[in-house]
Amino acid sequence: MHRSAKQETLTTLTVAAGLIWLMPMLIGTYTLTVLVIYGMLGLSLGLIWGFGGILCFGQAAFFGLGAYTYAIAAINIGESTLPMLLAVLVPAGFALLLGAMMFYGRLTDVYLGVITLVVTLILFKFINSTAAPHYKIGSARLGGFNGIPGFQTLNVPGDPDAYIWGDAYFYLCALTLVLVYLLVSWLLRSSFGRVALGIRENETRMSLMGYDVAARKTVLFAIGGGIAGLAGALFANWGEIVTPGLFSLGQSAEIIIWCIVGGLGTRFGPVLGAAGLAYMKFLLGQQSLVDNTLITGLILVLFVLFLPKGLLPALTQLWRASIGRSRFGRKPQNRRMRRSNHG
């Protein structure tokens, strides 16, 4: 491993260990768990949008698919290990098919946004209309607007009676997020990640250099779908119920806002944006004076107007004194077009 990569991994692990130790002293682990899960969901869109230039308006579709896949598989299998795997593979496979259709069909960004939005809407409407008893997969009834409750939650692999819950479940989710974060970091440092950045910047040029842009974007989209699916499965375990609301357009819009506020083109920004805004929503939900969606909208407008690059790039710009340790570093400069700071 390159020295700067080792250093970065060490920094990530140190900061993560500090946060995992500190945060439960400030916020209850039940709330923290969902913040961590949302962080993973934010990271999934941050990866494909911030580093691949794919603005997906339907990331909630993969989140919901992951959650429903887990719930359905857990009811049928009665143990959580295989359902967890399926909850990653099914959304990733769905994203692969959808991505192939969109990217090989050479859809422009606007149509891509419309299609992902419509797919999410279709899933939302479909799941909502499955209340009748004949809508079932194996022994799992889809339940329509009531959702699916009462499935086997996460257990120690091979021991269905050894449930992982409470504080242990928080630590597991936090470690999973750290692992996913490190995997995303590794992916972005790899040639695949660098090519993705190139594609984000100029698809035509990358194509003229011999890269199959559609294939690369499809794979990146599927990886993002898989991560969102994993977040969905963890969410299902946290809530112990899955409902059509997971596929809602509101959920999709929130993920986009998390990324913008946290900092697009960074890895930690979407995690920070997701956790921060979700916690704010949680706090605002405890009062009835102001509607919390109004506050979320106001924050988005303020960020777009005054901090368009997002929170994390603004913070890192403040204290960045030295850069360019690696061959892929750059000289300090005023940037005209730069969106990514790899933070």
Place this chain on the structure above:
Amino acid sequence: MAETVLETRGLTMRFGGVVASNNVDFKLQSRELRCLIGPNGAGKSTFFKCVSGLLTPSEGHIYMRGQEVTGWQPHQIAALGVGIKTQTPNVMDALTVFENIWLAARRFHDVAEATARTDAMIARLALGPIARTDVGMLAHGERQRVELGLVAVGDPWLVLLDEPAAGMSAEDVARMSEIIHDLTRTAAVVIVEHDMQFIRAIAETVTVFHQGSVLMEDHVDRVMADATLRAVYLGKKG
């Protein structure tokens, strides 16, 4: 015996009722440098885009080293070992000069080899002092040089350049001429260009396009001496 690296037979491109490229037959031998000239709307760029895969011709065939590539995508053509530079600098603005060229090198080589070739290309193009600067921050001529680096770093056997000298200073044009001359040691080069001084400096044979068809194909001196062609295509006399 020289190998035919690029050939088109009856290449035609229509945009609705407009025939932008009309039944073009074209041949290029290995290590040959050919300039395509003609007034605006003559069909040079359409021909260039068809050959580079950016447009799919309405009729006709394109062959590269004997293999039919008609209708192939740009990435498939580039993957054969064809370097393509478009009219305006087409680079990754938010990436550094090093990153830009490295990505091009990585397509054909492993990481270590790509890095070594990138360093060599940066030195060859005299881009060392700006290697870690974002390309979006560079002047037009520097961006043109960076794009030429992207094209050349993959050791192509066929290079397609659309107006490589456009908007460049005299110094940059001279450097560009040297680089293109270097390229012809290993590759055949097709250049779409308007700058006749630049063409005189680098080319021997030119192909003149007119209303989508090939009007004339001859040595640059004979083309320049043709009074009718000068009057019609170059817009000046004497």
